[in-house]
Amino acid sequence: MSKHIVAPVEAIPPGGRKLVEANGRAIVVFNLNGEFFALNNRCPHRGGSLCQGVTTSVVESAEPGEYRTSRPGEIIRCPWHSWEFDIRTGRSWCDPQRLRARQYPVSVEPGAKLVEGPYKAETFPVTVENDYVVIEA
Numbered sequence: 704m705s706k707h708i709v710a711p712v713e714a715i716p717p718g719g720r721k722l723v724e725a726n727g728r729a730i731v732v733f734n735l736n737g738e739f740f741a742l743n744n745r746c747p748h749r750g751g752s753l754c755q756g757v758t759t760s761v762v763e764s765a766e767p768g769e770y771r772t773s774r775p776g777e778i779i780r781c782p783w784h785s786w787e788f789d790i791r792t793g794r795s796w797c798d799p800q801r802l803r804a805r806q807y808p809v810s811v812e813p814g815a816k817l818v819e820g821p822y823k824a825e826t827f828p829v830t831v832e833n834d835y836v837v838i839e840a
């Protein structure tokens with residue numbers, strides 16, 4: 704695995720997502736309230752684009768007729784057949800032990816760490832033998 708710079712942090716606001724390609728793989732990066740997570744964009748069911756899905760909450764029920772929601776925006780629902788995946792882990796809601804979207808490590812790193820100095824300006828040779836058009840304005 705090699706590192707790929709996705710975007711400045713500000714380009715993926717909380718609740719946002721960004722689809723990127725790295726080493727030939729489509730990967731969707733999510734921002735959950737300042738924490739970043741990356742999943743393979745290809746749904747493990749039939750290949751739907753998880754980036755195109757809607758986010759939802761965890762919905763649980765202790766008994767018929769009652770339910771409660773938690774973790775708003777942390778579940779992504781595939782747009783093709785509505786399978787749901789935990790954005791934090793990639794695990795599917797229907798069979799979390801066997802079915803999951805592949806997850807990739809994400810980090811936030813300072814730009815100075817990604818591009819090491821010292822910084823040198825590119826230089827070009829200049830000659831004074833040629834003629835130049837000069838304007839006065």
Ligand code: FES
Pocket residue numbers: 746747748749750751781782783784785786
């Ligand atoms: S392709 Fe994603 S649920 Fe079917």
